[in-house]
Amino acid sequence: MLEKNTCCGGHSHTPKNLIAKAEEFCSANGQRLTAPRAEVLKTLARSHKALGAYDILEAVLIDGKKAKPPTIYRAIEFWLEHGFIHRIESLNAYVSCDHDHDTAGVHFLVCENCKCVREAHTASPLKALDLDGFEPKHSQTETVGLCKDCH
Amino acid sequence: MLEKNTCCGGHSHTPKNLIAKAEEFCSANGQRLTAPRAEVLKTLARSHKALGAYDILEAVLIDGKKAKPPTIYRAIEFWLEHGFIHRIESLNAYVSCDHDHDTAGVHFLVCENCKCVREAHTASPLKALDLDGFEPKHSQTETVGLCKDCH
DNA sequence: CACGCTGATGTTATATTATAACATTAAGCG
DNA sequence: CGCTTAATGTTATAATATAACATCAGCGTG
Structure with a gap:
């Protein structure tokens, strides 16, 4: 490594x-x-x-x-x-992480080949959800795939 | 357990x-x-x-x-x-999992106290994203928090 | 049915990731 | 300085996961 x-x-x-x-x-x-x-x-x-x-x-x-x-x-x-x-x-x-963000919701694009990680920003994935009493503290999305250079 | x-x-x-x-x-x-x-x-x-x-x-x-x-x-x-x-x-x-879905994008509400997990469905979190050459294979969102009964 | 192929499991050992518990050291403060 | 507290050092071990190879079971074929 x-x-x-x-x-x-x-x-x-x-x-x-x-x-x-x-x-x-x-x-x-x-x-x-x-x-x-x-x-x-x-x-x-x-x-x-x-x-x-x-x-x-x-x-x-x-x-x-x-x-x-x-x-x-x-x-x-x-x-x-x-x-x-x-x-x-x-x-x-x-x-x-050199972003300034509240850490309540982040999204990573993870290359399964070279393990590079890109941090992305979108609207919270909780917006569209029926939480039905669930109290969220932290959301993290990981999208695994191949980066530009690896595919 | x-x-x-x-x-x-x-x-x-x-x-x-x-x-x-x-x-x-x-x-x-x-x-x-x-x-x-x-x-x-x-x-x-x-x-x-x-x-x-x-x-x-x-x-x-x-x-x-x-x-x-x-x-x-x-x-x-x-x-x-x-x-x-x-x-x-x-x-x-x-x-x-007893849902029928393509496994390309799922969202879990995870209770940090009792470890119960609820599977939720929303639009793909990738929709709003500039992938810039990244080829996604699978997205998973985990929202950690407290379930209805634990908070 | 015996044979051989394939895919699955059994078994032993070990790799990888992470933490508990307690001793020691260093920083800040009156 | 001497106390308190936070951080690190150290030893040991827990928790999660896989490599490697032996064995076995199902199944199609001759």
């Missing part, structure tokens, strides 16, 4: 911008931008495709040493909670 | 109907309705909530004996392929 890949136009977020946003968020909210958190976010931001937790684990060094699973999962959880990354359920993998 | 539960109005599919449909499907398509397949489908059909593979494993006996993981996963795969069950990605769990 993490090999150079030009699929999807080589799209990836810019680690610097995302880290800057993260720094800003942390100082504004009394959170700490620690080494594991920073490394995990940078790794995801550099990748244009979804990475599994153990891909991240292999990719990052914290103070020059390989981390252990809980360290990675804690950082993942932190960024998930604060909307800096998303979990792609159908891949058990994670992507960074 | 599998305890009696009256949440969501005790909704569950009717194993007999679903098995009848499955029998019909198999004979029409040259597939075999073997013991593991039948038991797995019945178990899911009886449950009104999503079951993990290992919940199913604990629940079924094949010729009076506990099965092993590959047996369960093969049956799950079989029914997934043929649209008799769905995988709820956010739970790593499975539900039976």
Whole structure:
């Protein structure tokens, strides 16, 4: 994993911008931008495709040493909670997010071949639905298929 | 798991109907309705909530004996392929389906408390989207929240 | 019926993803 | 400084899923 890949136009977020946003968020909210958190976010931001937790684990060094699973999962959880990354359920993998949106409804186009993920925006899929007492908290749509470069 | 539960109005599919449909499907398509397949489908059909593979494993006996993981996963795969069950990605769990629909786009209302799952139908979420070369194969929306009885 | 083909299951082992539990360290604050 | 709290380090293990190969059952054919 993490090999150079030009699929999807080589799209990836810019680690610097995302880290800057993260720094800003942390100082504004009394959170700490620690080494594991920073490394995990940078790794995801550099990748244009979804990475599994153990891909991240292999990719990052914290103070020059390989981390252990809980360290990675804690950082993942932190960024998930604060909307800096998303979990792609159908891949058990994670992507960074540089969109500003409430995280209540998102839509991902997931390439089953190269695992690249594009985040799309539409109207909430709940609009047209008879919820009949169901109280929604979060909607996520995943469309699996082949990206432009893979089909 | 599998305890009696009256949440969501005790909704569950009717194993007999679903098995009848499955029998019909198999004979029409040259597939075999073997013991593991039948038991797995019945178990899911009886449950009104999503079951993990290992919940199913604990629940079924094949010729009076506990099965092993590959047996369960093969049956799950079989029914997934043929649209008799769905995988709820956010739970790593499975539900039976007695709807007739192309499996190209489905929407689930998932209760995070009791794990009951309601299948809903709306227009495809892809309609409003600029796919820009992405070739979609399957869309699934999962809305996590609290069901009528749990909130 | 015996044979051989095919698809399904049985079995063993292991890969992959994720978390529990407790010890230690670091940051912020009076 | 010394306390408190949040975060990380560490060890172990849970939960989910699959690879690989052996065996068996159904079925058409000679």
